[in-house]
Amino acid sequence: MNAPLDPKANSLLSKLGPLGALLRQWEGPLTRELLLNPAGFGLGKVPDRLKPDATTKMVCGYCSTGCSLNIHLKDGQAVGLTPATDYPVNLGMACPKGWEALAVLDAPDRATTPLLRNAAGEMESISWDVALKTFCERFKGIQDQHGKDSIAWIGTGQIPTEELALLGAVGKFGMGMVHGDGNTRQCMATAVTAYKQSFGFDAPPFTYADFEESDAIVLVGSNLCIAHPIMWERVLRNKKSPEIVVIDPRKTETACAATLHLQIKPKSDLALFYGVAHMLIARGWIDEEFIRAHTSDFDGFVAHVETFTPNAVCETTGLSREQFDRFVNIVHERKAVSFWWTMGVNQSYEGVRVAQSLINLALMTRNIGRPGTGANSITGQCNAMGSRLFSNTTNLLGGRDFTKEKDRQDVAKILDIPVERIPDRSSWAYNEIMDGIDSGRIKGLWVIATNTAHSWINQNSVAELRKKLDFLVVQDMYASTETALMADLMLPAAAWGEKEGTFINSERRIGVTKKVSKAPGQALTDFNIVKLISHYWGCGEMFKRWESPEATFQIMKDLSKGQPCDITGIQDYKMIDDSGGVQWPCSVPELAKDQQRRLFADGQFFTPTKRAKFIYEAPRSMPESPSAEYPFLLLTGRGTASQWHTQTRTKKSKILQKLYPAHVYIEINPIDAERLSISANTDVTIASARGSITAKAVVTALIQPGQVFLPMHYEMVNQLTHPSFDTYSKQPNYKCCAVQISPA
């Protein structure tokens, strides 16, 4: 395009002058549309029309990896983005969701005004004033009639910590609610409980550099390649030729990239890890000194795993003795072994114990507190970790306990509020709130930035529960989510990119997110919506210090003081921005200079005894095993890197749409498909005791016979799942239930 008539390309035409140029036109308006020019600001070339006049960095709002995106601004408005080059998390890269993060903000179905269901049952546009008065009137009315604790909220891991903290504080201290929980229950509760019980605090110990420093990386129930592609980037940067062990009943993308894939029978993971512990103990491949000095109840654990002999474990897991031995040898021989788990562990009826079985392995081999080690939970949502510390739901603000008088006193003092405003009991968990609706204890529900009607296990129950609610408020960026369509009152929220705040990623790194785009219509930040509610409710005075997200961050600092998650050393957002994010704890500013910090190097844990606990329990059978009537085991999980959860956002990008199948599909083994006369790409009916759906068959040996797999992103999938929960974390057991399959 720089050479309007390349003589070499066409000598004859070049001699024709203007006629030649018309006959062979090398440049013009269409060519100029794609013309690239240097953007400045340390960026490379960008299309002319997207040339920025400023840039700013902010963390992405999808997953917990917590990548930083460099936002290209023109007149203050975002016009494009590139992954931040120097951020210690993503090192210049982003997944497709990150690249398309701005594209989903312009969707036509963004909520632009509050909507109220009218007498005819239709959603009608109303003013904010009417909306907020209605909100207060209806919820106060329910509280007057059924008690303060008869309204509850379901929050999220998708909004900044400041917004979560304000929501939790206004909800409980201002409005008098007792029960609030978040969709983080669906993804992280198991890890939280496991860490709290074992380490004394919800403290994922790792930093992403551990991916690069491990000699062996053990991934359990984690399809890292597509669920966390940027963490996989870090795995590939590991120069130590690590063993990559993937433990997953499916041959996933990650399993294909592994050096050892242990394709165990579903839910035999707990037995496997107890079996590994058995072998390590039997061969003396443990760090007795560390165990003696820094852990408790190891003797009980030794007794517990005694029966998990290799033969028994191979029988339970379906592994060969050779595979099992190789895994044990890897754990023993490799100097730095890191154990990582995701939803395959968390979303289980016994997930806490499975997570702790990995923690136990890390403890007994001293694969903790050293570079490249750890029992590491990879989180799901961008701010699940913020929610864990500051959502004021299960935990009192700052990782405290509602039931402890001293904790309540501390918080009351820090916030300058009467201590009696703080409930002396923990919230119900998500499933308990749903049960509360069923039993009539909860009559009003406020759902913020989550899509219960899509994601809740045994989804068909949600429509029934909806009928039992006197008033349902949904606060979301889209008016079109399955849950928003059920609401009585819909409040339009500003999205990521249209507001400020901080997220905390999987490795405890706090990052800033900023306002780089105008929210459509009258949509407001969740922060300001909650502030307005406090004013309309009549409790605005109590939250006067919570003036802005950044003022709230200062409150969070106060709340963290002396806690394991102490962040008092972080001055402000600018410091976070300049430091490339700051990991907690950070009690003094100097700590922020080290960008890769891990916990427990000193072997001191957060329990009262400073010792980590070995916690164990006998494996149990599945809550719903395959039967004669429902002979297949249904697994669910992520479909592609381009899909996010219930797809409220990712289905708005036309580019992301190209990167995943438009139709729901079910993976089925060729042996099963042949037996049932199911051919590829034909419709299949999948039925559980709770519902029946249709999907296209993908006939593939990546899934084992007797099992089928459905990606969770399609709205019908949770009609099938079985409402069972982890005993301790109350996390839903999404990944195993019994179904029958037939050609549709």
Next chain:
Amino acid sequence: MEHTTPESDGGTATITPPPQPAIGAPLLWKMDSTPSAQPTGSERSPQQWLDIFLNDQQDLTAVDRFSKAHDHGVPDQSKYYSELIPLSKPLPGQQYAFEVDLDSCTGCKACVAGCHNLNGLDDDEAWREVGLLVSPTPPKNLKSQLPMLQMITTACHHCAHPACLDGCPVMAYDKDPVTGIVKHLDDQCIGCQYCILKCPYDVPKYSFKRGIVRKCDMCSSRLAVSEAPACVQACPNTAIRIKVVDLEDVKKRAAEKSFVAGAPSPDYTLPTTVYKTKRPELLELVSADQHVLKPDHGHTPLVAMLTIMQLAIGLLFASAALAVILPGSLVDSLRPFAALAALGTIGLGLGVAQLHLGRPQFAFRAFLGLRTSWLSREIIGFGLFAKCAAAFAATFWLDKLVPFVPQVGIVVPYLPLAQKILEPLTLLSGLAATFASVMVYVDTRRPMWTMRFTAPKFFGTALILGVASAPIMLLAASLITQTPLVGPTRLLCLGAVVALALCGAAKLAYDLSLLRHLRDSDMTPQRKSSLLLTQPLLPFFAARVILSVTGTLLLPLALAIQIVALPTLPIFVPLGLAAASFGAAFLGELLERHLFFRASVPLKMPGGSPV
């Protein structure tokens, strides 16, 4: 920063310690006793807060403080990609190429999104795609540790022999003599989309709003300043890089058919992309989307153009054949009308052909590609055909002009001679143009558009429609001249009807014989085409069979019965039957051509979605 400091510059650095509002921003926090409380003094009501928040939401000054002003000249990102691009330009006999390390690609598809964003493409436009290879099911002859899956990231292969470039009628493609990058000249493109048919890797993409195609140019302007292409920059796993390749190696790999599983054979265009792997078992994999039945683009204007042009040729041949078989007054009387009808048909055909172009105003460039492009040749061929046909028609009608333009009289004596010369020329140019039409599709190397498959269709259509028009011509002539259809004319008419039935049956049988491939055990293109016809395209396919059977078998049978057994019926009965037969046959051929496109099973790289 919630407006407590109206004159502040916003931003996160304006954190005012909460109890101390900034100067000039008096703010009193009072318990709002009732939501509707009126403001007194500086106290704010909930409604006032609402107004403040709504205003604040539209204010975008907050990030100013964070914005970055410095620029080192070299992009910051270059530290990640500097080793992924060549240090020097290719030498003679070399060119740039993509190299993909399959063992590092895990299918995150960031390359697609990165290309889309860094190149500022349309909302739904992607120049890079990620396909999926899977183990074949049922597994057979497997040596290795299957099952497995493998992602294939793919963009333009910047072929050594680019089919797009060869096929383009207007030279809108340029292969850079130094870098070898195959670049599309957007402003040169007329939007004929033939490159889309020509490219065996489904690379060029049509932009409806612009009326042109666009495609990957390996970010040539980035490479020119040692900046990596967008996809190279975006891959978290450094699986994509730019390499200098030797053209001899490209040829050698193509000759060995060594490219990547699931992709069309490289010996056609000599793609330069190198897919690297340490796992030979990848060769055993198959495209994950092999079972997906997605009809290809219908190209309605091309369907109409081809059918109409072939009708015109058939008409001219029928008219000529009748004159040869049965010289005499009845036939002579219809020939001027046949020539005129053919000319009108050609005009219609050329007209609808324009509808296919995104930018028909630049169609005059179509001769530029004559050297390599069959489309260019087809366009020129039909232009020539139209001119011959016009001259031929003129030989019948010029003498009618003499009363109005006496000067024309000079040429009148030469008209019979001109007719004798022009008729074979017209027929020949028509045949040649139709041959070019056939070659337009054969040259794409699509397995369903081979010579064996295409030529019988195109020439068959001309034959069927020509033969179907013969009885109409004879009956119409009979009507116009008030001559009863008797003797040899009647025999000829009967003969034409029988010929129509034979041709129709033969063509239908030939087309239907494809369906035997439904029993193929592998997903051959023939089987896939048959599945397309009998599943998603079944309504069209059924209609095509019914119309062809009606037009070339049932109605001709009725016409034959009438001619043989009921010759005394008024002439409009056989004429009506002949016209209906022609109409049904024509619609049948239109649908046949529609299906020719839609069930054509394009060549492409492995697709990403198994459903």
